[in-house]
Amino acid sequence: MTQSVQAQVDQSTKDYLSFVIADQVFGMPVELIQDIFMPESLTAVPLSDETIAGVLNLRGTIVTMIDGHASLGLPKPDSASAQMAIRLEYEGESYGLMVDTVGDVLSLTADFYEENPSHLDPAWRRFAKGVYRLDDALMVVLDVFEVLNLKLAHGVKSRKGMS
Numbered sequence: 001m002t003q004s005v006q007a008q009v010d011q012s013t014k015d016y017l018s019f020v021i022a023d024q025v026f027g028m029p030v031e032l033i034q035d036i037f038m039p040e041s042l043t044a045v046p047l048s049d050e051t052i053a054g055v056l057n058l059r060g061t062i063v064t065m066i067d068g069h070a071s072l073g074l075p076k077p078d079s080a081s082a083q084m085a086i087r088l089e090y091e092g093e094s095y096g097l098m099v100d101t102v103g104d105v106l107s108l109t110a111d112f113y114e115e116n117p118s119h120l121d122p123a124w125r126r127f128a129k130g131v132y133r134l135d136d137a138l139m140v141v142l143d144v145f146e147v148l149n150l151k152l153a154h155g156v157k158s159r160k161g162m163s
Contacts, residue, residue, distance in 0.1 A: 012110055016132075018103035018139060019086065022074035025137040026099075027106065028086070028144050034094070035087040036102055039065055053098055063087060065096045071147050073123055090148045097144060106139075108132050 016027035017036075035058070042054030042065055053065040065085065069076050077083075077100060085096035112132045116125055120140075129141040 013107045014110075016106050016108060016139070016141070017086065018106055019084070019099040020101045020103065021068040021072060021099050022077070024074065025103070025134070025139045026142045027132065027139045028142050030105055032088050032144065033086055034089060037085055037087065037096070038082060039085045039096060039098065056096075058087065058094075058096075061094050063094045063096045065098055066147065068097050068099050071097075072127060088144060090145060095148055097147070106132075106134075 015030040017030050017033055018025055018027045020026070037058065039053075039056055042056050044054050045052050045064075051067050051070040053067040053070075055062055055064050057063075063085075068074070081100070083098045083100060084102045085098050086102065087094060087096045089095075112134070114131050114133065116128050116130055120128060120131075124140065127140075127143055127146055129143045131141065132139045
């Protein structure tokens, strides 16, 4: 492959981490992800929004855990199955998005990308940047910063301002 052809291929693909919340496949760009881990020993945050699952200490970093089900208005899992978390940074703070399962890193081309479909749940429109048609599912590209921004707007304050 020549360098110009390789450059065109590289520009037309984007890598996403796929994950599942309540049987729906989501994806987020891999460059946003700091870590993937299994959350243990969550500490509840009194008077917090239902979307805040708690906080935990992850290798010396305090991580605010966001409940993916509650944030997206999806039903909670029936069992107390182990969840995974995807850690990212937002406005200088560390957050973990709790998900049911983490899938693969997918290199996707623009050919499979579509704007939000008209039948997409209106509540999800503000969280979705579009969708990719996969072989066996529709992957919603999650605007995770919008999810976190709404949490901050609903009374979750930055720890920097607390004394």
